[in-house]
Amino acid sequence: xxxxxxxxxxxxxxxxxxxxxxxxxxxxxxxxxxxxxAYFKGQLNRIGRGPVEAEDLVQExxxxxxxxxxxxxxxxxxxxxxxxxxxxKFLDYLRRTKVSAADVPIDEVPELAVHxxxxxxxxxxxxxxxxxxxxxxxxQTIQYVKLDGLSVREAAARSGMSESAVKVSVHRGLKALARxxxxxxxx
Amino acid sequence: xxxxxxxDMLSTNLEPIKEGRLKGTLVWALVVGGAAAFCLMLTTVGxxxxxxxxxxxxxxxxxLLFTLSLIGVGAALLDRLMRPGQDGRKxxxxxxxxxxIVICAGVASLVFGQPMAWGRMxxxxxWATCLLCIPLFAVVPFAALIWALRKGAPTNLTRTGAIAxxxxxxxxxxxxxxxxxxxxxPFIAIWYGTLVALCGAVGAMLGPRxxxx
Numbered sequence: 001x002x003x004x005x006x007x008x009x010x011x012x013x014x015x016x017x018x019x020x021x022x023x024x025x026x027x028x029x030x031x032x033x034x035x036x037x038a039y040f041k042g043q044l045n046r047i048g049r050g051p052v053e054a055e056d057l058v059q060e061x062x063x064x065x066x067x068x069x070x071x072x073x074x075x076x077x078x079x080x081x082x083x084x085x086x087x088x089k090f091l092d093y094l095r096r097t098k099v100s101a102a103d104v105p106i107d108e109v110p111e112l113a114v115h116x117x118x119x120x121x122x123x124x125x126x127x128x129x130x131x132x133x134x135x136x137x138x139x140q141t142i143q144y145v146k147l148d149g150l151s152v153r154e155a156a157a158r159s160g161m162s163e164s165a166v167k168v169s170v171h172r173g174l175k176a177l178a179r180x181x182x183x184x185x186x187x
Numbered sequence: 188x189x190x191x192x193x194x195d196m197l198s199t200n201l202e203p204i205k206e207g208r209l210k211g212t213l214v215w216a217l218v219v220g221g222a223a224a225f226c227l228m229l230t231t232v233g234x235x236x237x238x239x240x241x242x243x244x245x246x247x248x249x250x251l252l253f254t255l256s257l258i259g260v261g262a263a264l265l266d267r268l269m270r271p272g273q274d275g276r277k278x279x280x281x282x283x284x285x286x287x288i289v290i291c292a293g294v295a296s297l298v299f300g301q302p303m304a305w306g307r308m309x310x311x312x313x314w315a316t317c318l319l320c321i322p323l324f325a326v327v328p329f330a331a332l333i334w335a336l337r338k339g340a341p342t343n344l345t346r347t348g349a350i351a352x353x354x355x356x357x358x359x360x361x362x363x364x365x366x367x368x369x370x371x372x373p374f375i376a377i378w379y380g381t382l383v384a385l386c387g388a389v390g391a392m393l394g395p396r397x398x399x400x
Contacts, residue, residue, distance in 0.1 A: 020203030029194045059193050064400075066197045068340040070204045071270045084271030088342040092399070127188045146196045167202060174197075 003079075011078035018069060029062055036061050036086055043090060055123040056181075061089050063178045067171070096182070130180050137161075138173030145170050209339055213266055216335035217258070220328025220355065224362035227324055232316065232366040246370035253375060254361040256285045257383065261354035265332070268347040269339025282353065286380055293376030311369030314378055320366070321382040325352075325359030329390065333397050341398050348394015349387045356386025 010028060017025030040054040064085050072081050131139050137159075144155035145166065156163045237244040260281045267275035297305060311317075332351040341347040360379050369378075 017201065018204045018206075020201055022198050022201040025201050026194060026198035029197060030191075033190050033194065055190060059188065059190055062190070062193060062197065064340070068271075068400075070208055071340045073270055073273070074206065076270075076273065080272035081270070082272075084342050085340065088271065088340075122189050125188045127192070142196075145200045147199070149199050152200060170200075171202075 007077060007079050010082070014069075014072060014078050015074055018072070018074065029066070032065065032082065033058055033062060039086060040090065051121045052124050055121050056125060057089060057093055059123050059125060060093075060178065060181050061086050063174065063181070064089060067174050067178060092182075125181060130177055133180055134173055134176055138169050138176060141166050141169040142173045142177075146174075209269065210266060212335045212338050213262065213269070213332075216331040217262060217328075217354070217358070220331035221358045221361065223327035223331070224324040224358050225365070227327070228320070228362040228366055232320060232363075235366050235368050238365050244370070247364055247367075249372070250364035250367065250375055250379065251361060253285050253289050253379060254357045254364060254383070257282070257357040258354055258361070260285075261350050261357065264350050265336065265347070265354065268343060268350060269336050269341050271340050271342050274343060274346075282350070286384070289372070289376045289380055293373040293380075296372040305373075308371040308373045309377060311371060311374045311378075313367070313369060314374070317363065317367060317369070317378045318382065320363045321356065321359045321379070322386060323359070324362045325355040325386050328358040329355035329386070336398055337400065340400060344395040344398045345391050346394075347398055349391035351394070352390015353383060353387035355390065356383035359383075359386070 010031060013024045013028035013031070017028055036058045037054060040057045041051060044050070044054050044057075065082065068085065072078070131142065134142070140159055141155060141161070144150045144158060145152060150158070152163050152166050155161075156166045159166065161169070233239075235244075235247070238247060260278060264275045264278050264282065267273040267278070297308065300308060329352060332355055336347060336351060360383055
């Protein structure tokens with residue numbers, strides 16, 4: 001498959017996901033995790049870091065892509081949006097871990113878009129531990145809606161919150177999770 | 188954690204995203220910031236003669252032309268800068284255009300004016316008030332813009348901060364223009380131009396700290 005048809009496919013999945021199609025969103029994230037893994041492994045290899053760090057970054061970027069998906073403009077190509085997030089998170093990682101960005105030539109052109117890489121390692125992140133650090137409310141709604149797969153209505157009934165409060169709480173919780181992951185990796 | 192598990196979690200109970208929400212946030216910040224700056228102007232220095240009587244003197248219109256064109260270009264740029272993968276490179280040059288024009292016009296009016304009047308044209312009556320008010324009026328708009336930009340995902344934090352500062356400064360200057368009694372083009376070029384640019388420089392410094400995500 002060439003880059004152009006990959007772009008068309010990913011963009012289609014993204015737009016469907018934005019419209020609320022969960023299967024398309026899952027397919028998109030699965031495809032992207034392969035691409036991102038290849039990208040980060042290549043980048044980290046040059047500074048002597050291993051696949052666990054690459055997996056951490058893959059997950060951080062997936063969460064960023066998910067929680068910031070409202071910043072994607074449906075009239076624009078998808079790949080530059082996705083790689084801009086990946087590069088931003090990579091540069092942020094370098095800054096956090098005190099590696100000079102000058103030492104690492106970052107690929108401007110996402111030539112790796114055609115490569116794919118499947119997961120063999122787990123990230124160093126412990127979801128249970130991270131969830132424990134969230135506020136009780138966010139932890140509970142994420143548990144209900146995102147892990148147990150309850151509908152928003154069911155979660156609202158169980159937790160005694162309104163449906164919109166559940167939605168807001170889940171969204172904030174995911175963002176807080178992304179923040180925790182960043183902090184975890186700094187220490 | 189396995190990445191598959193994360194993907195499961197993220198795609199469970201997916202919420203649809205409404206189009207144009209981000210743009211709405213930005214417009215909201217501009218309106219709230221601008222209104223706050225205007226109210227602050229009313230309660231501190233008040234309207235100038237002419238505006239208070241209900242008409243728009245030519246010099247006020249000229250000042251507004253400068254500040255509103257900056258706000259227009261700046262807001263269009265922010266709308267791009269808060270989205271990854273769009274750097275608004277083509278638009279960026281247009282930010283400098285209002286400055287360039289007002290500086291040229293200022294120099295021209297000094298050259299064609301009488302040297303005797305230069306002091307008055309440059310310093311006017313209230314240069315010190317201007318110096319104080321524009322940055323002061325820009326504070327709330329800047330906070331509102333940063334709030335809006337944090338809802339987006341800017342990837343060039345220095346540049347985004349600079350444009351946010353510039354737009355906030357221009358909003359402050361817009362509010363001040365309704366008070367400003369100094370009617371000369373060199374005054375606009377020097378005081379308005381410098382102060383708005385200064386707000387942009389402060390924004391560029393604060394951007395990386397305030398906009399990280």
